[in-house]
Amino acid sequence: MTAQILDGAQLAKDMRAAIAQQAAALTARGHKPGLAVVLVGEDPASQVYVRNKVAACEQAGFHSEMHRLPASTREADLLELVRTLNDKPDVHGILVQLPLPAHMDSHRVIETISPEKDVDGFHISNAGLLMTGTPLFRPCTPYGVMKLLEKSGVPLRGAEAVVIGASNIVGKPQAMLLLQAGATVTLCNSKTRDLAAHCRRADILVVAVGRPRMITGDMIKPGAVIIDVGINRLPDGKLCGDVDFDSAKEVAGFITPVPGGVGPMTITMLLQNTLEAVERSI
Ligand code: NAP
Numbered sequence: 001m002t003a004q005i006l007d008g009a010q011l012a013k014d015m016r017a018a019i020a021q022q023a024a025a026l027t028a029r030g031h032k033p034g035l036a037v038v039l040v041g042e043d044p045a046s047q048v049y050v051r052n053k054v055a056a057c058e059q060a061g062f063h064s065e066m067h068r069l070p071a072s073t074r075e076a077d078l079l080e081l082v083r084t085l086n087d088k089p090d091v092h093g094i095l096v097q098l099p100l101p102a103h104m105d106s107h108r109v110i111e112t113i114s115p116e117k118d119v120d121g122f123h124i125s126n127a128g129l130l131m132t133g134t135p136l137f138r139p140c141t142p143y144g145v146m147k148l149l150e151k152s153g154v155p156l157r158g159a160e161a162v163v164i165g166a167s168n169i170v171g172k173p174q175a176m177l178l179l180q181a182g183a184t185v186t187l188c189n190s191k192t193r194d195l196a197a198h199c200r201r202a203d204i205l206v207v208a209v210g211r212p213r214m215i216t217g218d219m220i221k222p223g224a225v226i227i228d229v230g231i232n233r234l235p236d237g238k239l240c241g242d243v244d245f246d247s248a249k250e251v252a253g254f255i256t257p258v259p260g261g262v263g264p265m266t267i268t269m270l271l272q273n274t275l276e277a278v279e280r281s282i
Contacts, residue, residue, distance in 0.1 A: 035092070144269045239258060
């Protein structure tokens with residue numbers, strides 16, 4: 001069997017075209033969507049992520065503002081900036097790029113963002129709303145995974161879904177979204193015994209660990225949907241996922257590539273969340 005590829009790059013392109021149209025319609029009504037991105041320090045990976053987010057906003061016709069602060073910034077000054085952005089009517093979404101420098105409490109910073117503008121969905125009240133099944137914002141990466149699953153056409157209701165990795169930004173919210181969609185969910189972490197046995201039960205397997213090619217074809221149920229969230233840089237500079245694509249694609253029904261799978265969806269869902277914030281604010 002050779003799996004069908006779930007092409008995140010194409011889906012992201014299609015969704016961004018639709019988002020740009022909605023942004024134009026909102027702008028014509030005097031509600032141009034606006035996203036503020038805050039970067040503290042000079043972490044090279046964060047600089048790339050932030051640049052990509054701002055570029056995506058501009059391509060979609062959003063107002064975007066970039067706030068770059070030195071790594072030596074006092075936490076109190078960052079909190080002040082966040083409060084100012086909370087009050088700005090042309091800013092509908094606020095994103096503080098993580099990780100923050102060690103002298104800052106990232107929880108306190110995220111909790112200062114107004115929940116109505118927390119387009120990353122990391123604020124504790126948004127995490128709580130997600131838990132109770134009424135999310136204001138869905139965290140971008142798991143939200144993008146749900147769109148890819150929708151694209152596969154595979155029913156989630158009653159499906160066995162296994163999520164590997166239980167971080168606050170990917171694994172845990174992913175499990176909640178799958179549960180809400182009617183799947184029976186198992187959430188695995190680094191202490192899980194016999195990971196392969198869990199994987200082999202999965203109709204839907206979402207892997208978000210950060211270990212290159214840890215899931216191999218022999219761990220996959222024939223015909224399963226495999227979503228590879230992992231992004232790992234190999235010694236030769238190439239990117240690979242947490243799934244061994246070559247062996248997995250011979251067994252799976254659907255599979256996301258890395259790159260070109262979940263990655264392009266994450267920024268797309270940030271734009272989508274910002275649009276949702278505008279619509280809610282009107
Ligand atoms: P993280 O915060 O480091 O969490 C990793 C999770 O994996 C933890 O829950 C950990 O378990 C679990 N884990 C570690 N080793 C394991 C093992 N051997 N078996 C089962 N579970 C294991 O990572 P993250 O931020 O969620 O990111 C995960 C990966 O996704 C990374 O490669 C990251 O680059 C990628 N990512 C991609 C996107 C995208 O847009 N495509 C977005 C975000 C992240 P414990 O809880 O027990 O420690």
